[in-house]
Amino acid sequence: DAGVIQSPRHEVTEMGQEVTLRCKPISGHNSLFWYRQTMMRGLELLIYFNNNVPIDDSGMPEDRFSAKMPNASFSTLKIQPSEPRDSAVYFCASSLKQGVFGLAGVGSYNEQFFGPGTRLTVL
């Protein structure tokens, strides 16, 4: 498997523009997470989906942020309009959510596999 795929890897845009980040999770995984990482705040969970359904979006900073997962193999994170303070690295991660004694064994514990990230710069 190629792992979690994110695009673009780098995005530079001007304030006010719409930005769309894309993610393809690992095939077979049923949970998908969007994170934002900055030096000051570390990794912050923005939103996560289980079986394509948004479960918790309490980390989404403002209405300018929206995320969709139209199917099990694709998700987008959109920022409209973008602002300079949105500059950060955005990570997508996926996992196989299951019980403690699920098919993958006791030791799986829903490990999240991260993509390479999208470095967003808003000028």
Added chain:
Amino acid sequence: KNQVEQSPQSLIILEGKNCTLQCNYTVSPFSNLRWYKQDTGRGPVSLTIMTFSENTKSNGRYTATLDADTKQSSLHITASQLSDSASYICVVRNSGGGADGLTFGKGTHLIIQP
């Protein structure tokens, strides 16, 4: 409030030396604790996971410890190599909460100098 505190924030050591990174947490009820390694320009990758009943677990030159009573974990790196230069992130899962129950530390930035 669930919190994960890591120390030091950054660390510079010479190649070949050992080092220990610390993680203190207040997450409750505790489920497990995972250490991630994040190379520059890449996403985090899991190094090891500790459950309540485990005190020590090794993965090559990496050894993680967990003291569930004091709510502390450490990651010890033996005979450091240049490739160990990275950020190390401690993540604690609680067994009841939302957001998939994860609380992230801000990480320790480790630099190995030749």
